Amino acid sequence: MRTRTRTGTTTTVAAALTTAVALLLSGCGGSDSDDSGKDQIAGADTGASTSAPSTPSKDTVERPEIKLPEDIENVFEGSPTGDAKKDAVLADNERRVNSIDEAIVVDAEKHPALEFYSKGDALASAATYIKSFYDNDRSFTGKTRYYDREVTLAKDGSATVTYCVDGTDTYPKDRKTGKADRSVKASPSDYVFYNSRLEKSTEGVWQTTSVSSTEAAKRCM
Template sequence: MNRRPTLLAAAAVTAAAVVSLSACGGSDGAGSKDSDKIAGSDSGTEKGASPSAKAPGDGVERPEIKLPKDVHNVFEGGRTGDPKKDAVLADNERWVNSLIEAVTVKAKDHPALKFYAAGDGLLSSAEYVQGFQKNKKSFIGTTRYYNRQVTFLKDGVAAVTYCQDGKKTYPKDLKTGAVDRSIKPSANDYTFFNTRVKKNAKGIWQTDSVTSTAGAKKCM
């Protein structure tokens, strides 16, 4: 397909992990499930410096994440002033980076993806990555993540909602190395994400489920 990659667009694996498929190289799986708001999601983050993807000094040995030089993720609102929310947003950022690494970096294994995702979230992530691999596709460019908000639902469980701007990403054919830069910006370049994260025994906020809405007006 010569459509712009909408990052983390994958076929649904379970009802709790439904995400829309609009990525180049993805399979035409189940449709998207609109989920534009979580109750109590008004608590948000301020724009600021993005937290480092490296170990934050909490004593946890984390796998390295390294993206290609032509692939960039820009995260806004990484510092809220609330250490608990900042920790959630930092691990959400690492999960996104680990997912994109798995798509854009050729390797036998991607330990970071398994480290930052679990349950239905890991299944959805694997489905997404396999869609690219099956069709010999990847992408390059810059993706922006913004309006990032954290809502604590119960002890050890939180919701992270955010917008994604993918208009500066372009499909890449792994067989030829060709990049399609002819794609024009459209409403589908803006996607709203609603994810659930759970804190594991190591203290990592793992992405447990994901829903997304492409063409979300709230992100434009």
């Protein structure tokens, strides 16, 4: 029940990268008020929880902490797979999803996890999507399910992750009042299929470089 085209690449790369840089440097809120450095959006639950991937990482990478409010729940199905490399890819894909949601619902000056797990086209389109929430003074609340997740490892060292998203249990939320609109009805567009490409950085992080999405995907219903 929230726009799920967040990781598509319909925006031109140059324009989106400009938006991404501005977003990452100045904070998502884009406000000059004294409240621009708040750690949480108005009306959000005061107790924030750290969102850890369902497949804990056994590496030694120093990762930025991701915290989501208690009214946000992301459910990732299909892990562990039994393959250590695929599990690592899925874990960083989960972190990437959580980093985008954190940037949307937590009004902070910086969101380091966003560019830690995304780069290139994927970072640009994510930043554009995030900014759209702030431009419209809205956020979201509820549970999102991620399922039918599959990892394909390529010979060039990259990986592809495909998965379905069910957003029928999420609701739009007013940023200023913190009030959720639960009158919004679920629709076929709440079921989205994603196809993402990831590359492993020199630090050992699987960063998403590009993503395509299909709304109202029959394979996800």
